[in-house]
Amino acid sequence: MRYDSIIIGGGLAGLTSAIRCAEAGLKTAVISFGESSLTFASGAIDILGYHSDGSVVQSPFPAVAKLAESNPNHPYSKVGVDTLKQGLHRFCHHLDVAGVPMASQSEDNHWRTTALGSLRPAWLYQPGMMPLPIKQPAKGIQRIAIVNIAGFRDFQPSLAVAGLKQHPAFQQARITSKTITARELGLETRNPFELRSIELARALNHADNFQRLTNALGGAAGSSDLLIIPAVLEDSLGRSRIPELSQKIGCQIMEVASLPPSLPGLRIANALKRQFNKLGGMLIEGDLVEKGNFDNGRLVSIETHYNKDLPLYANHFVLASGSFFSKGLLSKQNRIIEPTFDLDVEAPSDRSLWASGKFLDSKAHHFIEYGVSCNQQLQPTRQGLPIENMYCVGSVLAGFNPVAEGSAGGVSIATGFHAAEQIIAAYQACAGN
Numbered sequence: 001m002r003y004d005s006i007i008i009g010g011g012l013a014g015l016t017s018a019i020r021c022a023e024a025g026l027k028t029a030v031i032s033f034g035e036s037s038l039t040f041a042s043g044a045i046d047i048l049g050y051h052s053d054g055s056v057v058q059s060p061f062p063a064v065a066k067l068a069e070s071n072p073n074h075p076y077s078k079v080g081v082d083t084l085k086q087g088l089h090r091f092c093h094h095l096d097v098a099g100v101p102m103a104s105q106s107e108d109n110h111w112r113t114t115a116l117g118s119l120r121p122a123w124l125y126q127p128g129m130m131p132l133p134i135k136q137p138a139k140g141i142q143r144i145a146i147v148n149i150a151g152f153r154d155f156q157p158s159l160a161v162a163g164l165k166q167h168p169a170f171q172q173a174r175i176t177s178k179t180i181t182a183r184e185l186g187l188e189t190r191n192p193f194e195l196r197s198i199e200l201a202r203a204l205n206h207a208d209n210f211q212r213l214t215n216a217l218g219g220a221a222g223s224s225d226l227l228i229i230p231a232v233l234e235d236s237l238g239r240s241r242i243p244e245l246s247q248k249i250g251c252q253i254m255e256v257a258s259l260p261p262s263l264p265g266l267r268i269a270n271a272l273k274r275q276f277n278k279l280g281g282m283l284i285e286g287d288l289v290e291k292g293n294f295d296n297g298r299l300v301s302i303e304t305h306y307n308k309d310l311p312l313y314a315n316h317f318v319l320a321s322g323s324f325f326s327k328g329l330l331s332k333q334n335r336i337i338e339p340t341f342d343l344d345v346e347a348p349s350d351r352s353l354w355a356s357g358k359f360l361d362s363k364a365h366h367f368i369e370y371g372v373s374c375n376q377q378l379q380p381t382r383q384g385l386p387i388e389n390m391y392c393v394g395s396v397l398a399g400f401n402p403v404a405e406g407s408a409g410g411v412s413i414a415t416g417f418h419a420a421e422q423i424i425a426a427y428q429a430c431a432g433n
Ligand SMILES: Cc1cc2nc3c(=O)[nH]c(=O)nc-3n(C[C@H](O)[C@H](O)[C@H](O)COP(=O)(O)OP(=O)(O)OC[C@H]3O[C@@H](n4cnc5c(N)ncnc54)[C@H](O)[C@@H]3O)c2cc1C
Pocket: 008, 009, 010, 011, 012, 013, 014, 031, 032, 033, 034, 035, 036, 037, 038, 040, 041, 042, 043, 044, 045, 046, 047, 287, 288, 289, 290, 320, 321, 322, 323, 325, 326, 327, 328, 340, 393, 394, 395, 396, 407, 408, 409, 410, 412
């Protein structure tokens, strides 16, 4: 089988590349083995949350421009702010069309609240997430009720209360935790072990159950200014039902992503897959790309676990296999490797440099910055030789620290979009000749 472009990995970076290629009319396939890290993500998109000295970024785009200038190896430096903005614009367009609109507070970051009650800077948010302003996060909020459903173990309100109380802005606020029972929601006949975010969302989407939830949360809200609940509500198309609930109860409601599966992260993953399919793309899930066949500085074809005898050919390839989390990178005794194609990786061989002595180091561990080494066009090398028809995108790339910087989503979208634009330009150049 021959394609114009094949993308290896179907996370945020891979799907961004794939959608852009398919949109431009290229015959495109995505091959992805497991769930991507969107299953774990908050569902907000970070562009740049922290400066290198650890201080919080208020306006991400000027800060990205500065970072790109001072750090030429950073993926943002290779891609540039304009491409980042274009990629984000297309990302928002596709999510909008797929029914999962994303919004921002103009050009500024906001605080998103985590399930542990800590605040992290982010740029894009989904309806129902309720962004808190960076300068005065607690403005107008004196009483907060954090509510869970008994039996739902992937969210612990007492931890969220303790976490939020630690933030200086919320020290004067009255923060309480409450639990509503499955019986109040008409769910008492269900096995309590079934109460995961996806099953709850399905059950609570029934009209009777949604009404019971509205009544129960209305009671729990009391005179609160803000109700915080885990993200367990959406309609059958994956659209958040928080705005509707908020209007019915007459209180501001904020949903926070629970432990995985994270419903807001899955909403993005499913919406991007829907868009890719709609544009005629071929999505092959559950198969692992195991090797590539190279010839004269080009990747000619790839072989997968289930189709070893049927190599897949393409003119261009994008590697979007993620970081250690998704096995896009692996650590050996004294080496970090890219396991599928054995691409050159930027990482010291001295293992003692990989991690800091403190497990919860606020600066994040160095291994997070390691990855495939690429040129300005995001093209990798293999044994020092460039591969001219291959691009690397997202967290498989070297040169950035998504945890310390709060930059994972932005880098994935910007690099995924940039790789696709270069593939499209190569086709346009051929067509013009
Ligand atoms: C716990 C967690 C929380 C996060 N929260 C946020 C957040 O709040 N905001 C934000 O902006 N970002 C967040 N992110 C990061 C965000 O999801 C990133 O954009 C992401 O980590 C990078 O995406 P990716 O597409 O490069 O890789 P991944 O999402 O890791 O996807 C890689 C995919 O490639 C597949 N794969 C790997 N090797 C192969 C192979 N050989 N053949 C076929 N398939 C393969 C994997 O199975 C996986 O599906 C979070 C990430 C994690 C891990």
